Amino acid sequence: MKIIWYGHSCFEITGSDGTVIFDPYQEGSIPGLNKLHLKGNLVLCSHGHDDHNARDCVDVLPKEFKVEKIKTYHDHHLGSRRGKNTIHILTYENMKVVHMGDIGCMIDDLSKIKNCGVLMIPIGGYYTIDTKEALEYINQIQPRIVIPMHYRSGDVGYDVLSTNEEFIKNRKDICYVKDVIEVNQETQKQTVIFEKPRN
Numbered sequence: 001m002k003i004i005w006y007g008h009s010c011f012e013i014t015g016s017d018g019t020v021i022f023d024p025y026q027e028g029s030i031p032g033l034n035k036l037h038l039k040g041n042l043v044l045c046s047h048g049h050d051d052h053n054a055r056d057c058v059d060v061l062p063k064e065f066k067v068e069k070i071k072t073y074h075d076h077h078l079g080s081r082r083g084k085n086t087i088h089i090l091t092y093e094n095m096k097v098v099h100m101g102d103i104g105c106m107i108d109d110l111s112k113i114k115n116c117g118v119l120m121i122p123i124g125g126y127y128t129i130d131t132k133e134a135l136e137y138i139n140q141i142q143p144r145i146v147i148p149m150h151y152r153s154g155d156v157g158y159d160v161l162s163t164n165e166e167f168i169k170n171r172k173d174i175c176y177v178k179d180v181i182e183v184n185q186e187t188q189k190q191t192v193i194f195e196k197p198r199n
Helices: 133-142 164-168
Strands: 001-005 011-015 018-022 039-040 042-044 059-062 066-073 083-091 094-097 117-124 145-149 174-177 180-182 190-194
Touching: 001 145, 011 039, 011 083, 018 039, 018 083, 042 059, 117 133, 133 164, 174 180
Parallel strands: 018 042, 039 059, 094 117, 117 145, 145 190, 174 190
Antiparallel strands: 001 011, 001 180, 011 018, 066 083, 083 094
């Protein structure tokens, strides 16, 4: 499969099973990012905020996929401040691809995502978990491929978010790519840092 990053928390998973879009964002919702116009077979949105829920930006030709969900919260206060969040677990080419959305809390039961193939996890803090909490999740989940998301980079992203610098310092298996990476069941353990979004 190929994983393409469009910035923020938006990814395209594409390959032999079809195309899935995670968390597309509305035009103007994220500083530094342009309007999206994507095509896919399924759109998965973690919650209803504009920077994660632009279903109308994707032309959809429906197809069925195996998707499991874990209901969580967007904050540390049972959703009272920012609402609920959904973790999506997509089975794609016999791999588990996990998108954590805007998770803002720590959860105890990680059995459904333990040792997953791909983990997309926010690290920027303020609206979501921060780098320290993300690293704790990674240590517990032990994914093969880690992809950090929802952080500030240059002129892209919200000012209140942290950059990925601290996260990178705490990972030893960094792999830098432009805006796309191809992975399969033989891909070695690594932390993927996209150099710039495809936007």
